[in-house]
Amino acid sequence: MSDASPYDALLLLSFGGPEGPDDVMPFLENVTRGRGIPRERLEAVAEHYLHFGGKSPINDQNKELLAALRRELDARGLGGLPLLWGNRNWEPYVTDVLREAHEGGARRVLTVFTSAYSSYSSCRQYREDLGRTLQTLAEEGRRLDVDKVRHYFNHxxxxxxxxxxxxxxxxxxxxxxxxxxxxxxxxxxxxxxxxxxxxxxxxxxxxxxxxxxxxxxxxxxxxxxxxxxxxxxxxxxxxxxxxxxxxxxxxxxxxxxxxxxxxxxxxxxxxxxxxxxxxxxxxxxxxxxxxxxxxxxxxxxxxAATVGAHAEFVAGLVDLVEERAAQARGEAPARPATGALGPSHTVCPVDCCRNLRADLPAATGEDYRSPAVAGA
Structure with missing residues (x-):
């Protein structure tokens, strides 16, 4: 029987994207804040979005993936597991989503990134955003623990x-x-x-x-x-x-x-x-x-098509959810992987994919310490 305990919510964490022309420059400014990217470069990238009417396709694709994940979770008897969607750079922002989840009773959340590989931009930056979110929520008196599934590039x-x-x-x-x-x-x-x-x-x-x-x-x-x-x-x-x-x-x-x-x-x-x-x-x-x-x-x-919301890929993601939940319960589940590299680590080692610009707390790593809850 499928079991997602000890997690009481599943979060799909993605990059985010504009929903219309007026969103494009504010979105790009969010993405590049603090990186010193010239305005001319932002304007050039903005034209990519405006070429498609100013709307990124990523949001609708995430909605499709969420619907497919919901169906797979329900089919495995995990219909009671709340499924959340948060973004790093645009609405719905991950801080708002996890705040609402906490208000709904969530205390331990498992995360799936819409990025399969290791690097600063494809993993650690997501972890840093989660770290900032958890710090913000702690300052509000809200305690949450967040884990993630392993990298799935070779699943x-x-x-x-x-x-x-x-x-x-x-x-x-x-x-x-x-x-x-x-x-x-x-x-x-x-x-x-x-x-x-x-x-x-x-x-x-x-x-x-x-x-x-x-x-x-x-x-x-x-x-x-x-x-x-x-x-x-x-x-x-x-x-x-x-x-x-x-x-x-x-x-x-x-x-x-x-x-x-x-x-x-x-x-x-x-x-x-x-x-x-x-x-x-x-x-x-x-x-x-x-x-x-x-x-x-x-x-x-x-x-060639991307994996998108293909049923086999979605089933693989839910396999990873069950695998991580079993590990959190102290079990030793099978961890299938293709190729020569073997399954990726579950918890990121110290300084994994480290930030070259600043030393920021990155959640779900060995060197991360949960922020103290205000008033605790």
Whole structure:
């Protein structure tokens, strides 16, 4: 029988996104506050959102994922577990959501991030926002404990759904382009320095790239079995936003498409394995810019789907919820993982994916101390 105890609520924690044109600049200012990003860069990124009417697709996608999670929880007899949704950078803000949850009786909450990998921007920054939230609530006299599920980049559900998506996209290419088509796995670029400190310090850093390479190899292997031939693949990056003087992970996906075409590759499948859903970096950077680059150079192009709210992926997330709950009860559940890296840590080690700009409390880590409750 399914059991989520000792947790009395489940939180889906995401990035957030604007709901209309008037929200775009305030949202981007929230995202970049304290980072010294020039106004011109914000205005350039704002155009990406305005290209789609000023509304990010991420909010509707999260609502779809929430509905799918609710169905899966109910099907497993967990209908009484409250399911919450909070964002880091836009409404519904996570502080407001957890305050309301506390008022409703929640005292221990389990969190699922809409980000599968290790790095400052894809994990620790979420943990820092949770740390600030818990401090704010403690100052109001509200005590909450928050845990999270482990990184799920190599959970079988994530890799299997991605592999099926790659195989399906391969079938969308013109027949003459399929035999020698290359798979280009894509994720969000980050500064080299951020990758260097990603993951536990004892592992030597570099976890962000290492995890993506491991997943790409596993997804390619599984997609090759479906396709009936060995698929060649590369890892490329999108959405660079730093100054030209700062080193970011490369190659850029557009540059890489041009290089593949110059080498005579007859077609490409672009697979956004770094993303859980079709949010702005997928819709603009891949479906718009990369697709335009491919059309410009005459390179047949198909984009694989993200895992989104696929039933197998959603079931995998609930498996992770049950796994973490069992650990919290002192049990030793099975922890399936694909590839060579094994299952990720449950509690983040000290200085994992550390912040290069400031030393901020980050919840759900070994070095985090719950803030004292006012008046306690």
């Amino acid at each position: 079988p559900a994530f890799t299997d759904v991605n592999a099926a998506a790659v195989a399906d996209a391969l079938g969308q290419l013109p027949e003459q382009a399929r035999a020698g088509a290359r798979v280009v796995f894509v994720t969000h670029s980050v500064p080299d320095a951020m990758n260097d400190v990603s993951g536990p310090p004892a592992a030597g850093g570099g976890a962000y790239v290492r995890q993506h390479l491991d997943v790409a190899g596993e997804v390619a292997r599984r997609a090759s079995e479906r396709a009936g031939r060995t698929l060649e693949w590369d890892l490329a990056y999108c959405s660079r936003s730093g100054p030209p003087t700062q080193q970011w992970l490369e190659p850029d996906v557009n540059d890489h498409l041009r290089a593949l075409h110059a080498d005579g590759v007859p077609g490409v499948v672009v697979a956004p394995i770094g993303f859980v859903s079709d949010h702005m970096e997928v819709k603009f950077d891949l479906d718009t810019e990369a697709a335009e680059t491919a059309e410009e150079i005459g390179l047949p192009f198909a984009r």
